[in-house]
Amino acid sequence: MSGSTKITPAKRTANVTYAVRDVVVLAQQVAATGREMLYLNIGDPNLFDFATPDHVVDATAKAMRDNRNGYAPSSGIPDAIKAIRHDAERNGITNIQDIFVTTGASEAIEVCMSALVNAGENVLTPTPGYPLYTAVLAKLEAQEVPYYLDESNGWQPDIEDIASKINSKTRAIVLINPNNPTGSVCDRATLLGILELARKHNLMIFADEIYDKLILDGGEHISIASLDPQQPVITFNGLSKAYVAPGFRIGWGVVSGDKARVGDYVEAINKLLRARLSANHPEQYAIAPALDGDQSHLTVIKEKLSRRRDISVEMLNAIPGVSCVAPTGAFYAFPKLTIEMADEKFVQELIKATGVVTVHGSGFGQRPETKHLRIVFLPPEETLKKAYGLIGEFIGQFATVDV
Structure with missing residues (x-):
C-alpha cells in the first residue's frame, strides 16, 4: 500500500551531527539507573551557580507586562540596535553597515552563511571548532574546509594552514575568538595574518x-x-554567555567594512531576516540594560572561572596520559588524551563507568591521530575535583584498551 511507504528525509540531513547534545542520550540512560551524574558537557551557566543579572531579567519581565509581546521589527528594536552599536564601537569596530538581532547567535550565523554561500562553494572553519558551522554548511550543501589550530602554540590558528586551503570556491573564513572548545584567545599577530x-x-x-x-x-x-575598518566582517555576539541568558535566545550580527563591497550582501541578509519575521520580542528589551548597565556580575563570573580553570588544568595535567593547554577565555578546556581507545568510545565508557559526562574531541574536529575531550569547567569546584578524580581512575583502568 502506498500509504505505508516510509517518509524519507532530505539527503542534506545525513551529515548533520551535534556531539554536544548527542552524548546526552547515553547520559540520560545511565542517570535512569540511579547513578550520580557529573555534567561537564554543556556550556549552560544557568545549570550551575551562575544567574542572569537581575536588571536583565527585570527589563524582560517589564516588557512582557507592558505587552511588548507582538512581532518585533525584523532587524530588531531600535533601542537594542543602538546599544549593540555602542558596544561594538567600544570594542573598536567602526564603519558599521548593518546590525540585526536574531534568535540566538546561532540564527545570525545560519542566516549570514545562507545569504553568502552557494552549494558547492566552501567556508574555512577552525578545527577544533563549534559544530554548528558543520551542520549549517551541510544543510546548505556547501563544503566545510577545516583549518587547524596549533595546540603547541596555545591553540592559535595556523596561518600557513589557512593559506594552503583557500581556493577559487572559498567564500569566507570563520574565526571563533575566544574559541570553543579550546578556550584560546587570538593574539594580534594571528588576527592580522587572517586579515x-x-x-x-x-x-x-x-x-x-x-x-x-x-x-x-x-x-x-x-x-x-577593529583592526581593519574596510575589511568585510560580520561579528556575532549575544546574551547567552556573558549575560547568563542562553534561554532568552537573543543574539546579533554586526556587519562592518567597505559599504560598496557589502551592500548587496547586507540586503540579501535582510531578505532572509524579513522572511522569518523577527527574533523574540520582549527579550530584546534586555539588550540595552545588559550592554549599557551594571557589569559587576562579570567580575564575579571571571573570578569563579579563573579558580575553576586553575583546578581543571592542574588536576588534568596530573593524570598520566592527559595534557591540557591552559585556556585563557570562555569556560572550556580541551585536554589531549594519549590512549589507544577512540575518544568517542572513551567518552561513552566514561559515562557508563563513572557518570562523568564530557564530549569527545572528534565531535569538534582535531588533527589526525590525536584524541581529546571537551570539558566545561562551569560546575562548582568540588564537582570538578570529584569528576577529575574519577577520570584519573578510569584512565588508569582503561587507557591501554585498544578498540
Missing part, C-alpha cells in the same frame, strides 16, 4: 565573539573587525 589572507582573496570573515567578555587572567580581547 591579510581575507584581503588577498576577497573573503568575508565571520567572527564569532560570543565569549569576548569572558577573558581570564586580565587578558585582552581584540575584535578582528
Whole structure:
C-alpha cells in the first residue's frame, strides 16, 4: 500500500551531527539507573551557580507586562540596535553597515552563511571548532574546509594552514575568538595574518565573539573587525554567555567594512531576516540594560572561572596520559588524551563507568591521530575535583584498551 511507504528525509540531513547534545542520550540512560551524574558537557551557566543579572531579567519581565509581546521589527528594536552599536564601537569596530538581532547567535550565523554561500562553494572553519558551522554548511550543501589550530602554540590558528586551503570556491573564513572548545584567545599577530589572507582573496570573515567578555587572567580581547575598518566582517555576539541568558535566545550580527563591497550582501541578509519575521520580542528589551548597565556580575563570573580553570588544568595535567593547554577565555578546556581507545568510545565508557559526562574531541574536529575531550569547567569546584578524580581512575583502568 502506498500509504505505508516510509517518509524519507532530505539527503542534506545525513551529515548533520551535534556531539554536544548527542552524548546526552547515553547520559540520560545511565542517570535512569540511579547513578550520580557529573555534567561537564554543556556550556549552560544557568545549570550551575551562575544567574542572569537581575536588571536583565527585570527589563524582560517589564516588557512582557507592558505587552511588548507582538512581532518585533525584523532587524530588531531600535533601542537594542543602538546599544549593540555602542558596544561594538567600544570594542573598536567602526564603519558599521548593518546590525540585526536574531534568535540566538546561532540564527545570525545560519542566516549570514545562507545569504553568502552557494552549494558547492566552501567556508574555512577552525578545527577544533563549534559544530554548528558543520551542520549549517551541510544543510546548505556547501563544503566545510577545516583549518587547524596549533595546540603547541596555545591553540592559535595556523596561518600557513589557512593559506594552503583557500581556493577559487572559498567564500569566507570563520574565526571563533575566544574559541570553543579550546578556550584560546587570538593574539594580534594571528588576527592580522587572517586579515591579510581575507584581503588577498576577497573573503568575508565571520567572527564569532560570543565569549569576548569572558577573558581570564586580565587578558585582552581584540575584535578582528577593529583592526581593519574596510575589511568585510560580520561579528556575532549575544546574551547567552556573558549575560547568563542562553534561554532568552537573543543574539546579533554586526556587519562592518567597505559599504560598496557589502551592500548587496547586507540586503540579501535582510531578505532572509524579513522572511522569518523577527527574533523574540520582549527579550530584546534586555539588550540595552545588559550592554549599557551594571557589569559587576562579570567580575564575579571571571573570578569563579579563573579558580575553576586553575583546578581543571592542574588536576588534568596530573593524570598520566592527559595534557591540557591552559585556556585563557570562555569556560572550556580541551585536554589531549594519549590512549589507544577512540575518544568517542572513551567518552561513552566514561559515562557508563563513572557518570562523568564530557564530549569527545572528534565531535569538534582535531588533527589526525590525536584524541581529546571537551570539558566545561562551569560546575562548582568540588564537582570538578570529584569528576577529575574519577577520570584519573578510569584512565588508569582503561587507557591501554585498544578498540
